[in-house]
Amino acid sequence: MQPKKHLSFSNLRKTISERALQIEDTRREGSVSHEIHDCCLSGFAMMFFQDPSMLAFQKRIQDYGNKNNLQTIFGVGSIPKSTQLRDVIDLIPSSSFDPIFSDFFSLLQRAKMLEKFQLFKNQYLISIDGTQYFTSENISCPGCLKKTSQKTGQTTYSHQFLGASIVHPEQRQVIPLAPEPIQNTDGNSKQDCERNAGKRLIQKIRKTHPKLNITITGDGLYSNQPFIDELKSNRMSFVLIAKPGDHKFLFNHLATVTHKIQTLEYSDDKGRQHIYRWINDVPLNGTTRAGKVNFFDYTIKAAGKTNFHSSWVTDIPVNQDNVKILVVAGRSRWKIENEYFNTLKNQGYNAEHNYGHGTQYASFNFLLFILLAFFVHQILELSDPLYQHCRSTFSSRKEYWNHLRCAIRIHIFSSYEHLLEFMITATKDPQPP
Template sequence: MQKEHGENNASSLFGVHQIPSTQQIGNLLDPVSADHLAPVFFELIEALHRHGALASHRGVDARLLIALDGTQYHCSESIHCEHCSTRTLSNGKTQNYHVAVTPVIVAPGQAQVFTLPPAFVRPQDGQAKQDCELNAATRWLLQWGARIAPWRTTMLGDDLYCHQPFCEQVLALGCAFLFVCLPPSHTLLYEWVADFERIGAVPTLVNTCWTGKQRLTETYRWLNDLPLRDGDDALKVGWCELTTTDAAGNVLYRNAWASSVPVTRENVVELVADGRSRWKIENENNNTLKTKGYNFEHNYSHGKQHLSSLLASLMLLAFLTHSVLDLLDQRYRAIRRNLPSRRTFFEHLRALTLYMPFTSWDHLFDFMLEALQPARPPPKRRSPGQRRQI
């Protein structure tokens, strides 16, 4: 394009004035830590705050809900680096893989999620054991907790995070928590629940709802001041449970949570809805990244230092940018209404920027909008003898 037109989109759209080869791109990026991108994540989230776009993403006590979960973004038996985690398969072969903890702002009833800077599971200096998801999440809290604390947040997560040291760290930052709490890993807490059950002292709320196909019964139960673990220093938490049954009494869903917020009859339904929204990190975030055109699990280049994690962070940043644009940019939103599939949208961008030079993103979006708007029908012509209606 530079030879044919004297200009190119790498320069005008991305500010790349000397175009390197693919190999050189990897060489340049490999030494760069993914942490260098973190300020851009926070700048975009704070832009949403300024525009009031996150008001709909607040739960109990008007707290912003941030879900934590780990997701794999690289796996290979041959490609590896010194930062890979490893596992031995039943056939004796070794898999090398990378996992990222992807904190995401979620909310019940809201399809849009907003990703925050990730944390990466990777071997730590001086540690003999492999790193794990919980350790990576702990490092994330230490690094960015002070940044998110003023937002008044509640941290969501599965049973892995319902661990007293992690819960205490969340509370030390001034944040609340609402983590899945399962019987096998919290035996003492559930012994207390059983004791209250025996004397009929577990508060219960029963609601019915119609799904359009069947009538369901939702049974909420809750208790407060239960020990999260054994010992005199055990953290006291609120506990709530939801059991959903159909008309025949079959259990369709059951889950329970430990909460730093006291559970009451007035807030139990909303607390459970907040806890269940944790699944949006898998459905709306990780699944979108892996199946809707971002190719999150594709090995663009592995590198020897930070390249794999940096490229994963860039994909997360792209997803966040698109989510912000969808809320705050009228032209972007109009284009996506005409191209609702992300894959199709990306294909249009690739084709246009491959064949045509654009001076800016405004120029590109205006061009796309003009081409995508439905053609207006021509005005009807009146016959010569037809009287004009006043």
């Protein structure tokens, strides 16, 4: 049961180590008790095992066993205390971690694991969406977004990020790309917002993947002319939600050309009606510089009642042959919320937990460690037979991680593979070795 070599845990871990070793250490010599590398890998390990108390436990194991799992599995030379970890992580510019996302992407590409994520021929569908991961009335940093209640005068601080991931309707896994923080920067009096972050993210994706064929899918926040212009200048196609409330001009126009709207309709086994409608070359809005877009919508009706309805705009010419797949693309947008954000927040990763806020980069860097841990888990789910086998011996993801966390608190394993093999054996024969 060999995983694809490039995608083995040890190679993924090594990739993170190599990038961490390149991070410039700006601390004064003499004040350094733990290497940047060890802090980064400790932070990543915590998120990998979804265990905020991992460092304390491994320090204890080190004291009596003179070895520990952070050292054997993650290559950590010396384990920082959690306060030391926070201080060091706060100093590292978050962009230092972006290359790891593209390193993983290249490894997946090289192992031919990305092909099954192509929705259209040689095209990848990238879903983008913003989400909040930190909010507090007491803890803040200069990067925090601020909102003051007019009623109570209370200021709430928050951090958000704009996530991007390759999604495919038939794949449970998603492939995250480097996210973009939505946060305030020095010398900018205006609050950052998702729309601005959207433009930065698009530029970042194109710069990182100059040759990739990309279709962006997003919610109604993005179906506006400035964002569509940004997509076009970065050679990206789009399938974006367009709601009547946000696009009065477009929907009024559609009402005048109903005779030109084409329709495809069928009933399924359960007697539900599926109605696809489309029209090409319609104005997005009423301004003179507005471009033309193609419009389509989709309705599911059962017993005369509408069960589902959504509408989109796209640059791809819509026709009878592709309207269904375009609807599938539009609806796959939800995967970023269901399979990505929901997993990060509610499936053990605790993305909304405050691991350390700092005054510079800590808040977003800890989130990046969570995303990288999630990414490594996605890759192992996709490609590592040992991981798949071990995971399948437990009824749920939660059970799986509970057992792994217990094991690393008691035993020292020589490698990640050693840990998984031990777990598989232990579940078959629960006697101590």
